[in-house]
Amino acid sequence: MLDTQMPTPKPRVIAGESHDWELVIGLEVHAQVATKAKLFSGASTTFGAEPNSNVAFVDAGMPGMLPVINEECVAQAVRTGLGLKAEIHLTSAFDRKNYFYPDLPQGYQISQLYHPIVGEGEVLVELGPNDQGTPTARTVRIERIHLEQDAGKSIHDMDPALSFVDLNRTGVALMEIVSRPDIRGPEEAAAYVTKLRQIMRYLGTCDGNMQNGNLRADVNVSVCRPGQYEKYQETQDFGHLGTRCEIKNMNSLRFIQAAIEVEARRQIAILESGGSVTQETRLYDVEKGETRSMRSKEEAHDYRYFPDPDLLPLDIEQAWVDDLAAHLPELPDAKKARFIGDFGLSDYDASVLTADTTSATFFEAVVAASGNGKASANWVINDLFGRLKKDDREIAESPVSPAQLGGILKLIEAGDISGKIAKDLFEIVYTEGGDPAEIVAARGMKQVTDTGAIERAVDEIIAANPDQVEKARVNPKLAGWFVGQTMKAMGGKANPAEVNRLVGQKLGQ
Structure with a gap:
């Protein structure tokens, strides 16, 4: 199993002019629910459609139109909660969050403030090694997950x-995943979002596409003096953590880290100059590399929340939840632990292969074809991923199938080809396709294992290079020259282990 007892990383400390400061971060991640229809209408959620083409009457706020909840959206939220080891609330309710903006035609957003569908959960975020080289991890607590509608999109760049x-996104189902203030640095924030995205992709509840806006985060940042966070943990008094500012709508892991960094330093500069931080909502300006004020931070009463009169409380049955739990896929932490245990992989290799479901599935198919877990991992990570990266291709676009790569590994295992020949064979299969065994036979690539033939080649090289023989007897490392010359003479087809053995024997090493 995954080691959940790994050391906890130290908080990020920023040195001010007069004091040291620690970062405290909480995230509200908005994940678009992976469904074909919206939360309360049958309108399509397809990305990239013509503006205002995926809009039902209820999405447009037409009078008399009543919302009807999409059961699959509820199921996806429950699956996400189960994947985050969270409490599932059998009764939840929807509220109206009232505010006025052009892309919100109803004049309110349907959300879940008081009775969310998912309660407390947790995410294990694995991080880099500590000073002793030991991997570290932090458990980030989830406060809640609630369902809500997305708003539309205002477009300002078509005509000055x-x-x-564009109301296409209006009414699309979102899961807002709210963390506790357990994140202590920019890198941890990015790792947390990455882990959430990975889990939801495994579950199939959100595609995690940040570029399309399907996953974005509001980042709450505050700074406090060393020791204050520990006081918060003892008392649960948020006053120990300093005044927080929220950075809205971050849809890039790189920008999340950059925004946290500059916002923390902005707050420190204010505090060290004797000022006080104002709780507010801010935007990150990518061009200038700074945050700027957007509006004062609203409280719940500013939105005049009240229960939505058009929607009854949502009641679900435990048996339905249990059935969803029974059909969950294997999740990243469990799959990683299995890869380490079953195939003897390193922690790093297992992490790379389980980063997404497509890579993990491809790897397991290669193992099934080759019968060798470690060799499959080495070839998938180093050779296949390296070649795909060079061509800017995803694993799903791989010209080499798992069966073909497994076939190459079986030829190596059988001694039919050497590692060097295997590299050449891989390139042929990658660019031309074909069955590896048939290619080896048709092109005469089979490895020479005839000891007599190899010995004759070694003897000829030694006889033709008496000066090199004397040097190699003085310096045994020069024996590699004879190995290389023999392999060259035999067109790279000689068994390398046998060549090394015979060269050493002939040179008296």
């Missing part, structure tokens, strides 16, 4: 004098 509104 006009603004346009």
Whole structure:
């Protein structure tokens, strides 16, 4: 099993002019639910459609139109909660969050403030090694997950004098995943979002596409003096953590880290100059590398939340939840632990292969074809991933199938080809396709294992290079020259182990 007892990493410390400061971070991650229809209508959620083409009457706020909940959205939220080891609430309710903006035609957003569908859970975020080289991890607590509608999109760049509104996203189901303030640095924040995205992709509940806006985060940042966080843990008094500012709509892991860094330093500069931080919502300006004020931070009462009168409380049955739990796929932590245990992989290799479901599935198919877990991992990570990266291709676009790569490994295992020949064979299969065994036979690539033939080649090289023989007897490392010359003479087809053995024997080493 995955080692959940790994040391906890130290908090990020920033040195100010007069004091040291520690970072405290909490995230509200908005994940678009992977469904074909919206939360309360049958309108499509397809990305990239013509503006205002995926809009039902209820999405557009037409009078008299009533919302009807999409059961699959509820199921996806429950699956996500189960994947995060969270409490599933059998009764939840929807509220109206009232505010006015052009891309919110109803004049309110349907959300779940008071009775969310998912309660407390946790995520194990694995991080880099500590000073002793030991891997570290932090458990980030999940406070809640609630369902809510997305808003539309205001477009300002089509005409400088006009603004346009696209309602295609209006009513799309979101899961808002709210963490506790357990994250202590920019790198941890990015790792946390990465782990959430990985889990949801395994579950199939969100595609995690940040570029399309399907996964974005509001980042809450505050700074405190060393020791204050420990006081918060003892008392649960948020006053020990300093005043937080929220950075809205971050859709890039790199920008999340950069925004946290600059916002923390902004707050430290204010505090060290004798000022006080104002709780507010801010935006990160990518061009200038700074955060700027957007609006004062609203509290719940500012939105005049009240239960949505058009929606009854949502009641689900435990048996339905249990059935969803019974059909969950194997999740990343469990799969990683299995790869380490069953195939003898290193922690690093297992992490790379389980980073997404497509890679993990491909790897297991290669193992099934080759029968060798470690060799399969080495070839998938080093050779296949390296070649795909060079061509800017994803694993799903691999020209080499698991069966073909497994076939190459079986030829190595059988001694039919050497490692060097295998590299050449891999390139042929990658660029031309074909069955590896048939290619080896047709092109005469089979490894020479005839000891007599190899010995004759070694004897000829030694006889033709008496000066090199004398040097190699003085310096045994020069024996490699004879190995290389023999392999060259035999077209790279000689068994390397046998060549090394015979060269050493002939040179008296």
